[in-house]
Amino acid sequence: MPDIDTGADDPRADMKIVLVAPEIPGNTGTIGRTCVALDMELILIRPYGFDLSDKSVRRAGLDYWKHVRLSEYDSWAAFVAARRPDRAQLFLFEDDGQAGTVYDPVYPPSAYLVFGRETKGLPPDLVQAHADRLYRLPMRSAHIRSLNLANAATAVAYHAMAAYLR
Known part of the structure; x- marks a missing residue:
C-alpha cells in the first residue's frame, strides 16, 4: 500500500461525505448541516427517495442549507468517472464493515466518507x-442493529476530521 500523506499539519483538509441513494430528506438535511459545520462537501448519488427541494431537507439543514457545498451525480459510475478518487481515499461504512472500525484507518485530508441508503445500506456490488475499504461504527448493545444515518455520518465525520480540528 502506498504511503499516504495524512496532512495532519495541514488544517485545510477537504474531506467529503458521499450519500449513495439517500431515502430520508431529514437525514440528508442534517448531514448537510454537519458538512457546513466541518466545511466538508456533500456529494449525493441518485436515485433519491425524495425531491431535493423538499421542505424537510431544508428544515433539517435549517438556514445552513444554502451554505452546503453540494455536488450531485446520477450514479456511482458517474461519480467515479468525474472525481477519479484513489482507492485509498475511499472509506465506506456499513453496520458489518469487515475492514475494521471507524477508529482503525488514518484518514487522509482528501477522504471520501461513503454511506448508503437508510433501509438497505450500500449496494451489494459496491460492498x-x-x-477492504468497508468500516463500521462499534456498538456495545446487542439491542441495536444500526444507527440513524445522520448520527452515524456525523460521528464518522467528526472522528475522521479530528486531526484537522485541533
Missing part, C-alpha cells in the same frame, strides 16, 4: 468491490 463487494470495496470490502
Whole structure:
C-alpha cells in the first residue's frame, strides 16, 4: 500500500461525505448541516427517495442549507468517472464493515466518507468491490442493529476530521 500523506499539519483538509441513494430528506438535511459545520462537501448519488427541494431537507439543514457545498451525480459510475478518487481515499461504512472500525484507518485530508441508503445500506456490488475499504461504527448493545444515518455520518465525520480540528 502506498504511503499516504495524512496532512495532519495541514488544517485545510477537504474531506467529503458521499450519500449513495439517500431515502430520508431529514437525514440528508442534517448531514448537510454537519458538512457546513466541518466545511466538508456533500456529494449525493441518485436515485433519491425524495425531491431535493423538499421542505424537510431544508428544515433539517435549517438556514445552513444554502451554505452546503453540494455536488450531485446520477450514479456511482458517474461519480467515479468525474472525481477519479484513489482507492485509498475511499472509506465506506456499513453496520458489518469487515475492514475494521471507524477508529482503525488514518484518514487522509482528501477522504471520501461513503454511506448508503437508510433501509438497505450500500449496494451489494459496491460492498463487494470495496470490502477492504468497508468500516463500521462499534456498538456495545446487542439491542441495536444500526444507527440513524445522520448520527452515524456525523460521528464518522467528526472522528475522521479530528486531526484537522485541533
